[in-house]
C-alpha cells in the first residue's frame with residue numbers, strides 16, 4: 001500500500017497515485033484503517049457530497065479539499081471533469097485521495113475514474129468501503145440475508161437507464177432481498193413495476209435514511225405504499241430502500257441480539 005509511485009512524466013516529475021477510497025456510509029468509525037490512514041496523511045482529497053464532514057475533518061490542516069458534490073439535485077461537476085481533475089493532479093506529482101461514499105465500486109463510478117487514470121498512465125489503488133446497503137442493514141438491525149428469509153440479495157440502482165424495461169421479476173420475492181440505491185425519486189415507479197411483475201403488494205420493506213449517521217431514520221411499510229411513505233415522511237437523500245421478508249424480521253432479530261448481548 002505504501003510504495004511510492006516510481007513513474008514520472010516526460011519532464012521527470014514523479015507521477016502521483018490516485019487512491020479510490022471508500023468512505024463508508026457516514027459514521028467515521030466505519031472507515032477501514034487504510035482509509036483513515038490515507039485521509040489523515042492526504043495532501044489532496046477529492047470528495048463527493050456523500051462524505052461526512054466528520055470524515056473530512058480528519059484530514060491534515062494543510063490538505064486541499066476539493067468537493068465534486070454529485071448528489072442528484074446539485075450535480076456540480078460532470079464525470080469527465082472529475083476524471084480530468086484526478087489525472088491532472090496526479091500528473092503534477094501529487095498523490096490524490098479520491099474519497100467516495102460507501103464503496104467506490106458500488107454505484108460510485110469508481111470504474112470510470114480508474115479507467116481514466118490508467119489510460120493516462122496514472123497508477124490507481126482501490127480501498128474498499130462499507131457500502132450503504134451493508135451499513136444500513138447493520139445500523140437498522142436488519143440482516144440482508146437470513147436462513148429463514150433470504151438467500152439472495154441484489155443491489156440495484158433506481159436511476160438505471162430504462163428503469164422500467166429492466167427485468168425486475170427475478171430480483172425480489174420469496175427468498176430474495178432487493179436493495180435499491182438512489183431510488184427516492186423513482187420509488188413509486190419501481191413499486192408499480194414490481195407489483196406489475198407479480199410481487200405481492202403487501203411485501204414488507206424498509207427505507208433507511210442517513211444510515212449510520214446520528215439522524216438515521218428507519219421507516220417500514222408495504223410495497224404498495226412505498227411512494228406514499230416516501231412522500232408522507234419527507235424522506236431525504238441519502239436513503240436506501242430494502243424490500244423483502246427480512247425487513248419484517250426485526251422484532252425477533254432484536255430479541256435474539258439482546259439475549260446474546262446479555263450472555
Ligand code: SAH
Nearest residue numbers: 102103108131132181182210211238239240
Ligand atoms: N458508492 C456508494 C453508493 C453511491 S450511490 C455506496 O457504496 O454506498 C448514492 C446512493 O447510496 C444514495 O442515493 C443512497 O441510496 C445510498 N446511500 C449512500 N449513503 C447512504 C446512507 N448513509 N444512508 C442511506 N443510503 C445511503
